[in-house]
Amino acid sequence: MSKFLIIDGNSLMYRAYFALPDLMNSEGMHTNAIYGFSMMLLKLLEEEKPDYIAIAFDKKASTFRHKEYSAYKGTRQSMPEELIEQVDILKDVINAFNIKTIEIEGFEADDIIGTVSKIASESGMDVLIVTGDRDALQLVSANVKVKICKKGITQMDEYDEKAVFEKYEVTPLQFIDLKGLMGDKSDNIPGVPNIGEKTAIKLVKEFGSIENLLMNTDKLKGKIKENVENNAELAVLSKRLATIERNVPIDIDLNEYAVKNYDVNKLTELFEKLEFSSLISDLKDDSRDTKDIKEWPVRDFTYVKNVLGKFDVLSLYPFIYDGKIKAVSFACGDGSFFVEIDDYDNFKLLNNDKLTLIGHDLKDFLVNISYCGIELNCKILDTAIMTYLLNPSESNYDISRVLKKYLKEDLQNIDDIVGKGRNKKSYDDIDKKLLVDYMCSAASNLSKLKDKLMSFIKEMEMEDLLKNVEIPLIEVLKSMEVYGFTLDKDVLRSISKEIDEKTDKIVKDIYDAAGYEFNINSTKQLSEFLFDKLNLPAIKKTKTGYSTDMEVLAELIPYNDIVGEIIEYRQLMKLKSTYIDGFIPIMDENNRVHSTFKQTVAATGRISSTEPNLQNIPVREEFGRRIRKAFVSSYEDGLIISADYSQIELRVLAHLSEDEKLIESFLNNEDIHLRTASEVFKVSKEEVTSEMRRRAKAVNFGIVYGISDYGLSKDLKISRKEAKEYIDNYFDRYKGVKNYIDSIVKFAKENGYVTTILNRRRYIPEINSKNFNQRSFGERMAMNTPIQGSAADIIKMSMVKVYNELKERGLKSRLILQVHDELIIDTHPDEVEIVKELLKSIMENIIKLKVPLVVDIGQGKNWYDAK
DNA sequence: CTGTTCACG
DNA sequence: ACGTACGTGAACAGA
Structure with missing residues (x-):
């Protein structure tokens, strides 16, 4: 049977207003009535799950009762200013809930409720009336129940016929007689003087009604008899005033009151303005939303705000274009939607330590938002890393490949949507429909993909590796990337100048020796010079010609002095182009370079470093090693501490x-x-x-x-x-x-x-x-x-522990780099000793092997001195 | 876009 | 007889 929920809006509004402390939003607007009302509404919708719903309000004009009795509700104080200012907004909120209100000129909410409940119950529905006013108990019948606020706003008593009788020893209709005798202070219904609840109940029980009582006053005695007889008219009037009108002339189509989905966007926006953050997260576990997602997957962040709080596992797939997150698709299970990003602060909604975020290459996303100061504390899971663990030799782990391989899902290639190289489209030219479809498909498959990958990972007993090492490492690498390594530009410039001077002379010598100018960097032109012009022995061949690599040149040294200069030229050019010219333009405003660490590249389990590669800074040759003098601490008087595993x-x-x-x-x-x-x-x-x-x-x-x-x-x-x-x-x-x-x-x-x-x-x-x-x-x-892989395992474990330890102890020093068997800490001058102890004890004890692990520590004002 | 060379562990 | 040491990334040249 259908259930019609009808609410006394005025009554609940007052109730909320008086039950709650004086709440205000930051604009100084009073919000307690709206807050309490919204809370009750949410609770009722969730608990009662009505099929139809309406909220009745008084209409301000005078009611028929005033015409009969001018003092009606005369003692009631006018509505407080702080409540008046909330009424319109409350109605907006109700509107956002997609609930219809009913107001009729000249009638109170009670009468509307009486009428509507009569119509609904006569059409065969179950009716539930919610109010703060006991008067409504008179409306109770076989299929009409009444809920009355007890204390505060969330506690309510529900009355059916039996409950009314148990509590008041009268029938619902006799409740009117009761009130006619007792009167009602709040409505200023007079009643019969000196008759209170006790006497009223006794009389109604004995006589059944006021009318019958008045016909039989001879059966009364003493003061009661006197009062009743002298106030007979008052008693009749009081009864009429207390009687709820059930035949208000209204033309009502019950179907109009069928429960609809609430307007999440509008509601969230209102709650946000009112600063009801707890209620926003209460708008949850509503399966209707997932339905919405499928129907129309493009959303704005107001919507996201509402949805995100509901789930403890969410999939996320970002679209990063030109280094900015242009859009994100979210999914829960296979329901997904797409949002464009106009403000990174919106990502703070993900800051929930109960939330698990599933992503594919989540570090990209986390690093990107971290550059904008947003750090998330939610748990994470990464399907790209899971796929990598299952087979670390794949050439790449693009989402389309992975979905194809593990779920047989065909995803359009992102390059076909965005374009590649010079055909790359501007963001506005991208076909949104394709992009939305691509991103929503990606996100909505992540959860299923995760389950599938996880079952394989468990089968291969790599769950510990995943959860204790690779996943925690994401945050470590993120932090290393975002923090960066500080460079001393002056050191680089001075080495650069030195190289220029040396190469100028060498180039002249080589051109003199050749008798013509050529590109020494060209293997082809160099081999023409060496093997044709100078007729030196060609020792090694490559696919395309003669080799001129270091091994060959070394053997040619005895034949001609110019070979030594070619070797030196090569070394110097390498240093300058890769480590000086390559680094200066990528330094940020704090003189830092930010590498990208790749966790899914090396087949052995190592991490790799790119743009720039900080894992191949020169060290073997003294001249190149001087480049390391440019790698300094970010702290004034800070140190670079290097800890490397020996052998x-x-x-x-x-x-x-x-x-x-x-x-x-x-x-x-x-x-x-x-x-x-x-x-x-x-x-x-x-x-x-x-x-x-x-x-x-x-x-x-x-x-x-x-x-x-x-x-x-x-x-x-x-x-x-x-x-x-x-x-x-x-x-x-x-x-x-x-x-x-x-x-x-x-x-x-x-x-x-x-x-x-x-x-x-x-x-x-x-x-x-x-x-x-x-x-x-x-x-x-x-x-x-x-x-190689076990060594990688070991240092990865150390990285996670060192990172967490520095963080937990609130130290300012940072893990900024790993070079396969070495960790580099940018160390605050006050923390040198603690960092050294910490590194040594963590790294040497991270795992118990059959031989001891030994860590050598070096320190210095730059990386060169830290060896 | 591939090949060569060379920087690191 | 075979003809590479394992694992990476960047710059440059030359199609």
């Missing part, structure tokens, strides 16, 4: 292989290359020469890279036979390593993948190739990936 890859190898000798070396904190030299060359440690140590070091590198005699021979410029001897000797002495390498290759051949300490996985399809090169490549990957 982390060989330690990981010792752990994984459980090789006794290797473990022993690390337990005894030996010089690892010296020890290897003594083993490989079968001499005592005292007899190891520096050349032997150098070669042993190369052997160790070779082991880590997946050794081959050819590679080693080339690196050490020795014969393959000799290289093979080194390797054989090594494996003879380090049997555990040999066993490990054999078993990991075997594992890879059988399973098609290898794993790291944290169960990170890399597939190696090449390992079973019939092509020798491919297969060998696969074998080397099988050997190298668990080592």
Whole structure:
């Protein structure tokens, strides 16, 4: 059966006004009545779920009761100023709820309610009347109930016939007689003097009605008899005044009062103006909204505000164009909508620690809004990273590819919508329909994608890696990017000048030697000069001609002095173009450069750094190393502190292989290359020469890279036979390593993948190739990936912990860079000692291996000095 | 847009 | 007989 909810607007408005403290918004407007009324309305809609609803209001003109009795409601004070100013807004709110109000000239809300409830109940509906006034109890019948506010605004008593009788020992209709006898102070209904509730109930119970009482006054005694007899007319008038009119002449179509969706935009806007933030978040869990989303997916932020509070998991897909977030699509499950972004502050709506945001490459978005000062505290999940963990060798993790692969969803390519290169469209020229469709499809699939990926991740036992390392790392990398690394422009300029002077002279020398000018940077023109003009021996060929790389040039040095100058020119040009000319234009107003760290690029699990790449700043050659003098702290008198893992890859190898000798070396904190030299060359440690140590070091590198005699021979410029001897000797002495390498290759051949300490996985399809090169490549990957990847796991764990520790302790120092085995902290001068202790204790104890992890710390006013 | 070279771990 | 050491990114040249 349908349910008609009818509300006494005036009564509830007064009720809210008096029950609540004097609330005001920042404009000084009183809001308590609107607030209380809205709260009651929301609660009623949610609890009662009516099919029809109406709110009745008094009409200001005098009512028929005043005509009969001029003193009617005479004691009532006029409406307070603070309530009057709320009435119109309250009606706007009701309007935004899409609820119709009823007001009729000359009648009170009570009478409208009486009439409408009669019509509704006669047409077979259940009626629920909500009011603060007990008078309404007279309207109760078999299918009409009344709810009356008890205390405050949220507590209500519901009355049906039985409840009325239990409470007042009379029927609903006799309630009128009761009131006629008792009178009503608030309505200024006189009643019979000296008859209160007790006597009135007794009389109504005995006589049934006022009329019957007046006919039988002889049965009364004493003072009561006297009062009733002397006030018979008053009693009749009081009864008439107390009787709610149920036949107000109105033409009403009940269907007009069917419950509609409220106008979320308007309502949110009003609540925002009134500053009812808690109510905005109460506009929630309304399935009607999801329906709206599907019907019309373009929204504005007012709408978003309402919707976002409702969900504890939301998918988000941003459209970042020219470095700005132009639009975002939100989804809950597969319901989604699109919003254009005019004000980044709107993203603060996502600041909710109960919310989980699902995104694909969320860091891009988080970094972007962070540059505008917006930091979110919601939980995050990233489907791009999840996809990367499932297979870190993919060339890219574009959403369209991923959806195609895991959900068989076809998404139009974003490049087809936006255009590429010189065909890139201006934002306004983009086909909005296509963009909205693309973004909503992306967002609405993320949740399903997440579920699918998560089931695979659990299957592969990578949930810990995802949740404890990769996901927390997003915020760490974000912070590193946004904070940036401060550069000293003067240092760069002075090195630049030095390079210019040197190269000017070198270029002249080379042109003199050639007898003509050419582009020394061109491999082709340089090889013409070297191999045609100078007739030097061409040692190596490339696909396109003769090679002129470092290895070749080094061999040509003895033939002609100019070769040395070419080498120097190359080095200097590299430094200038990449690290000086490349850096100066990307420094911001605080002299900082902001790299982008890529979490889904390196197949081994490492992170990579781009634009600029801060992970390949020169260090090996002294001249290039001076570039590091330009990398300084952002703090006045601050320090750059560098903490690097000593021999982390060989330690990981010792752990994984459980090789006794290797473990022993690390337990005894030996010089690892010296020890290897003594083993490989079968001499005592005292007899190891520096050349032997150098070669042993190369052997160790070779082991880590997946050794081959050819590679080693080339690196050490020795014969393959000799290289093979080194390797054989090594494996003879380090049997555990040999066993490990054999078993990991075997594992890879059988399973098609290898794993790291944290169960990170890399597939190696090449390992079973019939092509020798491919297969060998696969074998080397099988050997190298668990080592390089486990080292990556370890430093990633350290990054998360170092970042969190600095944050929790409220330190000003910041983790600003990771270079695979090294963390760089921009350190506040007051925090040097604590940062050093913190780094060492966290990094060395982040995981317990079969060998200790050792961290070396360096400090200085710049990165150069921190080594 | 690919190839070469070279910067780092 | 095979002919690469593992993992990255940027600048430049020359189609």
